[in-house]
Amino acid sequence: MSTQVAFFEKWRDLMRSWGFTVHEAAGWRTRDAEPATFYRPGLMYLEHHDASTRLSGNWGALAYILNNRLANIVTARNGEITLCAAGVEWHAGVGSRASLGDIPKNGANPRSFGNEVCNDGISEPYSAALTRSIIAGEKAWTIVSGQKDVMRVLGHKEWADPEGRKSDPRADMDRRRADVQAFGNVVAVPPPVPSPGSPLKFPVGGAILAAYNRLGGVQRYGQPLGPEADAARGGRWQEFQRGAIYWHPNVDKGTAHAVEGDIRVHWWGLDAEWGPSGYPTTDERGDTGDGIGRFNHFENGWSIYWHPATGAHEVHGLIRDKWASLGWERSKLGYPTTGEVVQVDGSILQIFQRGGSITFSDKDGITVKLPA
Numbered sequence: 568m569s570t571q572v573a574f575f576e577k578w579r580d581l582m583r584s585w586g587f588t589v590h591e592a593a594g595w596r597t598r599d600a601e602p603a604t605f606y607r608p609g610l611m612y613l614e615h616h617d618a619s620t621r622l623s624g625n626w627g628a629l630a631y632i633l634n635n636r637l638a639n640i641v642t643a644r645n646g647e648i649t650l651c652a653a654g655v656e657w658h659a660g661v662g663s664r665a666s667l668g669d670i671p672k673n674g675a676n677p678r679s680f681g682n683e684v685c686n687d688g689i690s691e692p693y694s695a696a697l698t699r700s701i702i703a704g705e706k707a708w709t710i711v712s713g714q715k716d717v718m719r720v721l722g723h724k725e726w727a728d729p730e731g732r733k734s735d736p737r738a739d740m741d742r743r744r745a746d747v748q749a750f751g752n753v754v755a756v757p758p759p760v761p762s763p764g765s766p767l768k769f770p771v772g773g774a775i776l777a778a779y780n781r782l783g784g785v786q787r788y789g790q791p792l793g794p795e796a797d798a799a800r801g802g803r804w805q806e807f808q809r810g811a812i813y814w815h816p817n818v819d820k821g822t823a824h825a826v827e828g829d830i831r832v833h834w835w836g837l838d839a840e841w842g843p844s845g846y847p848t849t850d851e852r853g854d855t856g857d858g859i860g861r862f863n864h865f866e867n868g869w870s871i872y873w874h875p876a877t878g879a880h881e882v883h884g885l886i887r888d889k890w891a892s893l894g895w896e897r898s899k900l901g902y903p904t905t906g907e908v909v910q911v912d913g914s915i916l917q918i919f920q921r922g923g924s925i926t927f928s929d930k931d932g933i934t935v936k937l938p939a
């Protein structure tokens with residue numbers, strides 16, 4: 568047994584004190600892939616991405632990582648964390664780092680703390696919540712380990728030999744370390760909103776700037792977290808502290824729109840603007856029947872509705888048309904509690920908040936069952 572339970576408990580407690588959600592996988596305290604006489608998870612921090620597709624959901628490859636003992640923690644797409652193992656895990660593999668003399672070649676598993684971040688590693692944006700969770704976790708690690716040297720926070724690609732063997736994480740690790748360095752010890756949620764007039768950290772321009780200003784600019788939408796970048800089919804997007812703004816020349820006459828929070832997380836699960844919904848055609852709206860729910864409409868006749876009681880779900884096609892004709896969430900059906908579910912007989916069912924449903928089948932077309 569080579570676990571470091573106290574180290575991980577301190578890290579967990581610090582993260583929780585900062586407002587982050589840390590789940591504990593069953594048996595994490597005794598999980599130990601490689602019993603080692605020397606085990607020091609405070610010598611190096613390795614950030615990874617798990618290469619899971621957005622379709623795999625919030626927790627990506629968590630089950631696979633647990634089964635194969637591949638990380639000490641997993642960070643979900645929404646920034647929540649699962650503590651997987653207080654023991655040595657197989658995540659570092661073959662590698663070396665000349666500047667870290669106390670970590671022998673290929674000897675990082677028992678000398679590092681591994682974080683598998685749920686991300687496809689190709690084009691998927693890191694949400695503001697995810698980025699914040701990673702940075703806070705790395706800061707917490709420097710505090711718990713007593714490491715003053717932020718250069719001990721590394722990406723797997725920086726450790727792996729030969730150079731180029733690993734591409735994870737997709738994150739720019741120099742920027743990551745700068746963010747960790749700058750991260751305050753007090754990070755009460757919500758994230759800090761800069762005062763009006765503070766200089767933008769990255770340029771914001773064109774249609775994205777118009778949307779950013781409409782949304783309240785730096786005061787309400789926070790700082791840009793990176794430069795504008797390519798999005799699907801010739802569009803552009805940019806990440807901000809509060810959410811992301813997407814633009815495509817052919818969508819809503821070239822007006823850019825913002826996607827945020829749980830709606831955005833759900834939209835990633837649908838492959839974001841690359842997926843069947845396409846680009847947002849509205850910002851997130853709160854003009855719902857109860858004033859509590861929120862929604863975005865999307866390019867291809869899709870909508871995603873969110874309510875604290877139901878979570879976020881998409882509605883599209885003929886079922887959406889019918890629901891809209893009944894009055895959307897103001898109808899007796901209320902908010903959706905599922906997406907479309909294909910039944911054994913091939914019909915498609917969507918269930919709503921108060922037990923009602925809308926079904927489509929080739930034989931009967933659309934059928935509405937109102938709640939009792």
Ligand SMILES: [Zn+2]
Pocket residue numbers: 614615616658723733735
């Ligand atoms: Zn890795």
